[in-house]
Amino acid sequence: MQTRRRVFSGIQPSGNLHLGNYLGALKNWVGIQERYENYFCIVDLHAITVPQDPKILRSKIREVAAIYLASGIDPEKSVVFRQSRVPEHAELTWLLNCVARFGELSRMTQFKDKAQKGGAESASVGLYDYPVLMAADILLYNAHLVPVGEDQRQHLELTRTLARRFNHLYGETFVVPEAMILKTGARIMALDEPTAKMSKSSPVQGSYVAILDEPDTVRRKIRRAKTDSGSEITASPDKPAITNLLDIYGGLTGVPVPEIEKQYRSKGYGDLKKDLAEVVVEGLSPIRDRTRELLDNPRELDEILEAGAERAREVARSTLHEAWTRMGLD
Numbered sequence: 001m002q003t004r005r006r007v008f009s010g011i012q013p014s015g016n017l018h019l020g021n022y023l024g025a026l027k028n029w030v031g032i033q034e035r036y037e038n039y040f041c042i043v044d045l046h047a048i049t050v051p052q053d054p055k056i057l058r059s060k061i062r063e064v065a066a067i068y069l070a071s072g073i074d075p076e077k078s079v080v081f082r083q084s085r086v087p088e089h090a091e092l093t094w095l096l097n098c099v100a101r102f103g104e105l106s107r108m109t110q111f112k113d114k115a116q117k118g119g120a121e122s123a124s125v126g127l128y129d130y131p132v133l134m135a136a137d138i139l140l141y142n143a144h145l146v147p148v149g150e151d152q153r154q155h156l157e158l159t160r161t162l163a164r165r166f167n168h169l170y171g172e173t174f175v176v177p178e179a180m181i182l183k184t185g186a187r188i189m190a191l192d193e194p195t196a197k198m199s200k201s202s203p204v205q206g207s208y209v210a211i212l213d214e215p216d217t218v219r220r221k222i223r224r225a226k227t228d229s230g231s232e233i234t235a236s237p238d239k240p241a242i243t244n245l246l247d248i249y250g251g252l253t254g255v256p257v258p259e260i261e262k263q264y265r266s267k268g269y270g271d272l273k274k275d276l277a278e279v280v281v282e283g284l285s286p287i288r289d290r291t292r293e294l295l296d297n298p299r300e301l302d303e304i305l306e307a308g309a310e311r312a313r314e315v316a317r318s319t320l321h322e323a324w325t326r327m328g329l330d
């Protein structure tokens with residue numbers, strides 16, 4: 001019998017994991033893992049919706065696993081695994097593909113943005129279908145809660161729509177999940193362009209602080225971060241750059257943003273940046289060091305991932321069988 005409510009979330013093993021991933025997702029996962037039954041996935045099938053170099057992908061998968069553990073995800077308390085090692089994710093995607101509508105996928109803003117960059121005509125069908133694979137991830141585990149950053153809200157809404165539609169067409173099968181989005185840190189912006197979100201796929205290194213950046217790199221990136229006109233340190237819509245720096249500060253220290261504003265009332269942007277750089281270095285250094293240690297022992301990492309996949313498969317298989325039965329495929 002399922003006693004604790006389930007949580008599912010995932011990060012793609014592509015590009016460099018950054019402060020946005022940490023504050024919007026990982027830190028939140030660690031904070032709630034005692035309370036729920038957790039499934040934290042490395043969504044490698046999502047990563048290949050855009051071209052990946054196989055050699056780099058292989059090493060990124062391990063790197064993301066190591067960052068999960070180094071951030072405080074405990075494989076005794078949470079199931080940590082790779083999406084591609086549980087074939088039910090791809091299989092349920094097909095069933096849900098036949099429930100999802102062309103029109104609703106065409107309205108997904110992330111697809112529109114990404115497809116626009118490379119030209120919609122040459123975007124992969126996988127990129128278009130990405131939200132359905134994400135829905136399958138979540139519904140396979142009948143997760144109640146999905147801790148993600150703000151950018152995933154629309155995908156979560158689609159997941160809820162597909163769960164409800166399936167239940168309506170074929171009878172109660174899936175839990176309709178809820179997004180769990182934090183107030184601070186759910187949308188960390190790029191350091192060089194505070195109106196765009198901090199993104200793993202950005203070609204500009206200075207736009208993000210990677211979780212694995214060395215302290216001096218962190219300091220340089222924060223020092224060079226864009227600021228707003230004026231000199232007052234306040235979070236407001238006309239000060240997107242300073243608001244973002246305050247959000248990062250608050251997210252890492254747990255100090256509410258109004259408190260930080262008070263602390264810096266008679267100080268300048270330079271003071272804030274200097275202190276923030278140390279806050280970030282202090283927050284990320286233990287994670288970086290622990291990640292490196294874990295990566296020195298890849299066999300142990302692989303074993304943790306394999307054991308996680310086995311536990312995940314058990315739950316996934318039973319949900320997939322139920323969906324088959326409901327649809328008349330049993």
Ligand code: AMP
Pocket residue numbers: 010011012020021022023024025147148149150151152185186187188189197198199200
């Ligand atoms: P991705 O990098 O797209 O694989 O995202 C992994 C997780 O990090 C998701 O929960 C995202 O919502 C979250 N995330 C990604 N970028 C940001 C950001 N700039 N601010 C806050 N959360 C983010």
Ligand code: TRP
Pocket residue numbers: 008009010011012043046133134137138146147148152155
């Ligand atoms: N699409 C998410 C992102 O890019 C990653 C993801 C895939 C995910 N499957 C998921 C997040 C299931 C939460 C739940 O951020």
